[in-house]
Amino acid sequence: MTQTATSHVIGQPLDRTDGPLKTTGGARYAAEFRPAGLCHAVMVLSTIPAGRIVALDTAAPEASPGVLLVLSHRNAPSLPKHGDAAFDPPAGRVLSLLQDDDVHYNRQPIAVVVADSFEHAVAAAALVHAQYERASPALDFQRERAHAHTPKDVNHAPPDKRWGDVAAGERVAEVRVDAIYTTPMQTHNPLEPHATVADWQNGKLTVYDATQYVSGVRDALAKTLGMAADDVRVVSPFVGGGFGCKGSTWSHVVLAAMAARQVGRPVKLVVDRTQMFGPVGGRPHTRQRVALGARRDGTLTSIRHELVAQTSQIEDWTEPSAVVSRMMYACPNGATSHRLVKLNIGTPTFQRAPGEASGNFALEVAMDELAVSLHVDPVALRLRNYAEREPATGKSFSSKHLRECYAQAAERFGWSRRTGAPRSMRDGNTLVGYGMATASYPAHRMAASARAVLQPDGTFVVQSGSQDIGTGTYTVMTQVAAETLGVPPAHVHFELGDTRLPPAPVSGGSMSAASVGPAVQAACRQLRERLVSLAVADATSPVHGSPSSAVTIDDGWMIVRDNPSRRETLAAFAARHRQPLEASAEAKPGDAKERYALHSFGAVFAEVRVDPELGVIRVPRVVAAYDIGRPLNLKTARSQMQGGIVWGVGFALLEETLLELRSGRIANANLAEYHVPVNADIQSIDVLFVDHPDYAFNPLGIRGIGEIGITGVPAALANAIHHATGRRLRDLPITLDKLL
């Protein structure tokens, strides 16, 4: 039989199924839910980094028009385990829930004002005045570095890992690179800030939340409030960007629920832009030492990657930057370590490619430095050390086609035009630089479940309690379902973002598609088999009497393969079956993780142009090729990569959260002074995919793509800037002042 439209839905550049809703305002985001009687909450945040609240004047705000409640440590209900009952990252974090008068960081929630209107709540919140007894804060990373400690683990991996004999590797090295690389504090700024609407009805709680993890929020709320998980429902149909900050349940979510219970009305709490800078995480400052040893031919003999990063006083959260060096290059001897410095800051968190983005910068600039020392081409150096097996474990990769990425991206970029010496390429007075770096991100997968239901009109509702954080989950899952069922994508309505749906994991760690996709596929496959077996047993069906194996579903038709005139539409079939037909399935990762090293790879090439007098850096083009398994949708995949590259440009050149060291308060807590790239900063971005399905990882052959796009870009740009200017800049962001 010939292949028809629905046998190749997966991979097609299908327009986003939720695009019309989003462009017409029909997509409802968390803050747009309005249960009857909704009132408005505003958080009041601390203005000191450490100490105690000794007096809190709530008389004025309580007397302010429309105010229903001023919740603070003085009147907040006492929570189980002091509010820490749900601690279990990523969902459950150490929160600030008004359980005591302690202040551990600047912009810590210290009160919540609830009023009948947003305006009244904001006006009253400005009247809350705290008096503090100040304690001496730890804020200076350089000074506190002497007291760094070893965390228990880094994302379930050991903080320290050694393989081979790194000292011996260093002894035989003929060339060495040993330098310190730093990345600044950064703060996520999704277009939609965090927002929660909490609604209690008869002791049960419904929460509309901007989250990457509806079941995580449900469990965190239930445990923190001492409730049964079944009594909490979390709904999140649309999320305006997550990037990791919405992977955890932060204080405001619980505070909204506490406030709503107290006032006996539904409460909306939106974290305003300024409040994004402190109480809801961000990427910590990292200081990384990378020391490489190599022979004259470029073969690596040793690698050290030592991270020291910030965390808060209340929780250890580690940016796992050194983990990338455990897998990237075929080096027989390595030592990697992670250390934390406790400061009076808000706890850092997952921010797009946590660890990989920052760690890759250090490793890939060090590799560039080694290439310069050896007078070899940076691509050739990477090929010389190409890892066929993960060096720290000896495992082979499930599917690795990084050589193709280097070759295709280099070709498209025109890498061969690069002249090796720094400052050797110019366009008039402008210095031109070409730089490259390897990109990588691990492939994660967790158990997920899905349900598929045939509707009376012959279309399908397919459901999973996953999330679409702007990445395209609705669209790609529609494609997986449509192809598996044998129907056009328009016949599938995908639902997600609700704890009443079959559970799915956090939309973090680039794992949603690879986790939920197989569950959707399994549920749809079961339903399809069931439909066929019912049809062949149904005397009124044109396919009646055929063996099930002889019947297929294609383009919405049930068809006998060898005799296509015997067919009927699913609509006709469904019309005869009054009771809903459905199938549910759970898909769990097998032993792939034990057997293989699971990673996506890429190669990023960038051109920079530097004004030699003013230091202004422009990025006319980035070309990148990725080995991410099988792309589910070429359009959304390309968008993901372009978005990641744009953020990589910001990471390299712009983004920096500034900490004022006496107050511990972030100085540039707004989008006027916290710079992310604007359109004018971004020119040509060319994304290629080497299309090799990874069936060892999952039955769809896909690996997640949410995060790899940001990796490699900072290093490629820093390396290009070195090529353009001869200046080796190891501290991000590379702003123009560093080039003067």
Next chain:
Amino acid sequence: MRAFDYVRAERIDDALTALAEGNTRCLAGGTNLLDLMKGDVEQPARLVDITHLPLAGIEPLPDGGLRIGALVPNSDLANDRRIRERYPLLAQALVSGASPQLRNMATVGGNLLQRTRCHYFVDVGFDACNKRKPGSGCTALEGPNRIHAILGASNRCIAVHPSDMCVALAALDAVVETQSRGGARRIAMHDFHRLPGTTPQRDTELRHDELVTAVTLPPSPFAEHSRYLKVRDRASYAFALVSVAAALDLDGDRVRDARIVLGGVAHKPWRARDAEHALVGHALDDATLSAAGAAATHGARPYHDNAFKVTLAQRAVVRAIREGART
């Protein structure tokens, strides 16, 4: 935002009466004032909406100059043919500021009255800010101060004036026209904005009961050779780290007259008179250019994070003059 009263002025007298009653601010485009009110930095008891006043025209003056009404939107001004032909420096400065959306809302009068750029001024969570709370101190002196002033600052305040338009207006010898119930005033652009001194809470010479009604431009000898160069952290939608308005009146390659005004380096548009002196009467050769660049930052006093601005300003001056001379 705190509650406030709102009144709409139908006539200029209405606005002047409202202003005379005190604790009243004018609302035009609102692009700066409303942000600051939301942040609780500005707490006016009353706003008088002046958007209906007849101040949105650009009219020719008998001397060949132009009078620009205070309510002319920045985008209209930048696109006005007379401005583009006779004062291209101003058009360049305008389009380098903010974003198209903001330029559509922002007015000439509002642009003149933008509050200064400083992390600690716009965040009431920082206790110390002499501009917000006179006598409370200056967080910027010790805190991150990469964006702050290198010229004309005081130990009370190192905030910088944020406008691009004003830098060009200063180079074009513009005059600000104001009105109050006490009468009209004409204030030279160069005198309109203040240095912080001991009273950083006052950004301008405008009194609380005065309304900016217009800005006038004299006929300009600089239309042929001028350049507004803005150096910033990203390609668009960012304040200047350093900007330069270079306006040259050339006689062959000799400089007959010049204006060099810097933005992003001081509490006001910083007229670099020493740089102008280094240019006037000289041929525009490399020696003159580098002398002008060096002179532009005479008296500079950088802080912990912003020493680069001295070098950057010098180089930007050279670049702007060079490019201005070529146009």
